[in-house]
Amino acid sequence: MIIKPSDIENKEIQTIYHPQKGEQGSVIDIDTFSLFYGKSQALFDTTMDVEKGLVTAIIGPSGCGKSTLLKSLNRMNDLIDNISINGKIRFEGKNIFDRDTDVINLRKQMGMVFQKPNPFPMSIADNVTYPLKIDGIRGKNVLAETCERSLKRTALWDEVKDRLNESALRLSGGQQQRLCIARAIAADPEVLLMDEPCSALDPMATIKIEDLINELKGKYTIIIVTHNMQQAARVSNNTAFMYIGRIIEYGKTDIIFTKPKSMKTQDYVTGRFG
Amino acid sequence: MNSLKLKPKQKQRSPGNVFSGSKGINLASKGEKYLWSMGGALIIGLIMIAAFLLLILVNGLKTFYPGPVHRVTLTDNRVIAGEPFRREKISQDQTLETSREDTCSAWRTLYKTGNFDLYNKDFRWVDEQDIKQISEPKDIFYIERTEWGPFIGYIHELNLNHETFFFSRERLSQLKKEHKAAQARRNILKDLKKKEMGSINHELDNLRLSLKRVELDHGKDSVRYKTTLDSLSAKRKKLEENYGEIADKIEIIIKKDAKYSVVLKDVSGIEKRVNISDIIRFYPANNLTLSQKTGIYISRWIEFLTAEPREANIEGGVMPAIFGTFAMTLLMVIIVAPLGVMASLYLKEYAKQGKLVSMVRICVNNLAGVPSIVYGAFGLGFFAYCVGTTVDRIFFPEYLPNPVYGTGGILWAALTLALLTLPVVIVATEEALAAVPQSLREGSLACGASKWQTIKNIVLPNALPGIMTGLILAMARGAGEVAPLMLVGVVKLAPDLPVDTIFPFIHPERSFMHLGFHIFDVGFQSRNAEAGKPMVFVTTLLLISLIGLMNAFAIHIRSRMKKKYSVGQ
Structure with missing residues (x-):
């Protein structure tokens, strides 16, 4: 069975939630959140909890709103004109769209890694310590320590320790992406948002990033958007399947991949469309 | 053998047949049909530039070489x-x-x-x-x-301190010695006249002005006016005494100069007496070795680059014009760079992109096409007459009716040119900002940087080489502009440089000389067009070199910046 967009738009979709046993509680709570680009709606009443300390994957075909949802979490969508929203997203119990929310502080608590590696055209060390420098931290020891710690956590230290002052643009694509992850965790955020972090990388680099995600699990809450189902299956604890702006099904990864309740989820995870 | 030879030919032909069908081979689909015209256009452009540079170079370089008589x-x-x-x-x-x-x-x-x-x-x-x-x-x-320009003829007699000698070749070294002494005297005389008398005149003027200031503030009948008048007249007396001393010194030197003279004789036998101190340089034109000729050539260049103009600008040097051009361009860049960069930062990064912003953008682009003389008229009307007279009324009432800022000056000229080059800078900066990848901005913002931190740390450093390109273009345009300057402060002969040793050292209200205007003046406004012509070429060469030098410096800075922020490092 192939689902046409019209099938979904014509009737209300009820998101299927699988029972979860959250030990840590949720850190992000998306509550009937909708988003509009001008007049066209991109997200429809999305609702989900993100469990603390675990890896949550968001999968779905291209254009289903995965990235839009992810970018809403640290309000990167504010950069786009003509956006309007509805509903709430709570971060540690507080609605991030409240007027008194400090967006800059919010973004500091949520490190973000983008689809394409985007290291700044500066030295490797400067890249990693950038989040600290914009906070006005100038102490050389603090910066060096943070740099080393972040690079070690992203398993990049041994590769670059001798050329910390060289341009970051000289690194390979995979190294650049790991550098971006190091940069994102340098300021010790709560949450790490990853927007298809491996889509521009070769298989070997992808494996390294996935290993890294497994390493970082527990220290940070990770939300990863991917269109690679195997990757989602490999790295995540929970998985949300999105389709045309809606969360179709959300639950433990193994359940979503093995015993999904929705036909659409099953069709997607078994590769019948997407 | 025959069949083997044929085969490749057939193979070559077959693709053509596939694409061209029955109509035959379409050249445009196979080859670069118009490549020759594109290359040709480039060649024509290059030839024009090369010919232009060659003409200026040849004419400019040969001018000072001493020819035979x-x-x-x-x-x-x-x-x-x-x-x-x-x-x-x-x-x-x-x-x-x-x-x-x-x-x-x-x-x-x-x-x-x-x-x-x-x-x-x-x-x-x-x-x-x-x-x-x-x-x-x-x-x-x-x-x-x-x-009176050069004298071509024979040296007949030497009059050295009441002794008269007929000139012969043996006396040449003696004449050279006297000439050196006379030149030293001339330099002393110049210093006395310009620096010492100038500063005394300046102080006298200041006394007059401070008295007038008191008069304006308190009235002529006030006690304060009278006390000031008394104290000032004492100072004035002292200054006038000094002035007298210097005048005496000058008198002595002039008298001494008159004792040393030569009698010259032209080829038809007319005699002419000239003080040795009035001779700049003399040489036996047909009796020079190559090294002597080169020496004269170099000394003429040095004079040209370091001395002030003489004889309605045809002779002497152009140092004030070089300085004026350089100072004005620098001032212009200092004004236009922050203004243009900030304006385009607002347009590109902060303003909500919409109809209004695109209207503003179109207007800015059109401003770049406004004839420069219009800017000159605006500069004169607004800066000099409107702003300048207001400044004069408020800060320099004692100078009136003489304007200080209420007339053309180097500050107004730089402001006018800054306005003229602003569109260039804005357009180039906007392009440079647009060229900074959005992903870098997002990366910075996602790290928790504010918008301004992102602009300061990521956007501006990356856009800087592009912004520099805009500034270089603006500088080249500004330094070569003459028409608006003629309205807002360029003069044929400026008595003083805008920077000197008299407090407050920098005088942005002063009018100045400019190489571009100098070319116009020498070539078309002098009493002797024929004599001015070589100077036109030399000055043009100098102007081009100066602009080239400034651009080379800016490009050097830009390439260092590029290296600093790019992959190469």
Whole structure:
């Protein structure tokens, strides 16, 4: 069975939630959140909890709103004109769209890694310590320590320790992406948002990033958007399947991949469309 | 063998057949049909630029090289002497006018005869049919003087401190020694006149102005006015005494100068007495070794680059004009760079992109096409007359009716040119900002940087080379602009530089000289167009070199920036 967009738009979709046993509680709570680009709606009443300390994957075909949802979490969508929203997203119990929310502080608590590696055209060390420098931290020891710690956590230290002052643009694509992850965790955020972090990388680099995600699990809450189902299956604890702006099904990864309740989820995870 | 040879040919043809069908081969689909025209256009452009540079270079570089002096005997036994300057063919009509039937060798030569004080002209055309004999006498001298232009002729007598000698070759070294001493005296005299007398005049003027200030503030009958008047008159008396001392010193030097003179004689025997101190440089034009010629060439260049102009700008140097051009351009860049960058930062990064912003953008682009003289008129009307007179009224009431800022000056000129080049900077900066990848901005913002931190740390450093390109373009345009400057502060001869040793050292209200205007003035406004022509080329060469030098410096900075922020490092 192939689902046409019209099938979904014509009737209300009820998101299927699988029972979860959250030990840590949720850190992000998306509550009937909708988003509009001008007049066209991109997200429809999305609702989900993100469990603390675990890896949550968001999968779905291209254009289903995965990235839009992810970018809403640290309000990167504010950069786009003509956006309007509805509903709430709570971060540690507080609605991030409240007027008194400090967006800059919010973004500091949520490190973000983008689809394409985007290291700044500066030295490797400067890249990693950038989040600290914009906070006005100038102490050389603090910066060096943070740099080393972040690079070690992203398993990049041994590769670059001798050329910390060289341009970051000289690194390979995979190294650049790991550098971006190091940069994102340098300021010790709560949450790490990853927007298809491996889509521009070769298989070997992808494996390294996935290993890294497994390493970082527990220290940070990770939300990863991917269109690679195997990757989602490999790295995540929970998985949300999105389709045309809606969360179709959300639950433990193994359940979503093995015993999904929705036909659409099953069709997607078994590769019948997407 | 035959069949083997044929095969490749057939193979070559077959793809053509596939694409062109029955109509035959379409050239446009196979080859670069118009490549020749594109290459040709580039070549034509390059040739034009190269020819232009070559013309300026050749004419500019040869001007100061000392040429030979010809002694020309005409068929009617008159004798003239001069540097052959230019040779041209006379057309049929011109020869008919001079009623000559023989047109085979209808050439004429322009001789630079000098001796303006004797002949009332510097140049003379000589028809070559009229020439009986040309010689290059070894003892003929080319003498550059402080006034009346060069003298071409013989040195007849030396008058050294009441002693008179007939000049001979043995006396040349003696003359050179006296000339050196006289030059030293001339420099002292210049310093006395310009620096010492100038500063006294300046102080006297300040006294007058401070008195007037008190008068304006308190009235003529007030006690304060009277006390100031008393204290000032004492100061004035002292200054006037100083002035008298300096005038005496000057008098002594002038008297001494008059004791040392030479009697010169032109080729037709007219004598002329000249003080040695009035001679800038003299040389036996036909009796020079190559190294001597090079020495003269270099000393003329040095004079040109470091001295002030003489004789309605035709002779002497252009140092004030070089300084004026440089200072004005620098001031302009200092004004336009922050203004343009901030304006385009707002347009690109902060303003909500919409109809209004695109309207503003179109207007800015159109401003770049407004004729520069319009900016000149605006600068004069707004900066000088409107802002300047207001400044004068508020801060310099004692100077009135003489304007301080209420007339053209280097500050107003720089502001006018800043306005003129603002569109260039804004457009280039906007492009440079747009070229910074959005992903870098997002990366920075996602790290928790504010918008301003992102602009400061990521956007601006990456856009800087592009912004520099805009500034270089603006600088090149600004330094070469003349028309608006003529309205807002450029003058033919500025008595003082905008920067000097008199407090407050920088005088942005002063009018200044500019190489571009200097070219116009020398070439088209001088009493002697023929004498000005070589100076036009030399000054043009200098202007181009100056702009080239400034651009090279800016490009050097830009490439260092690029290296700093890019992959290469």
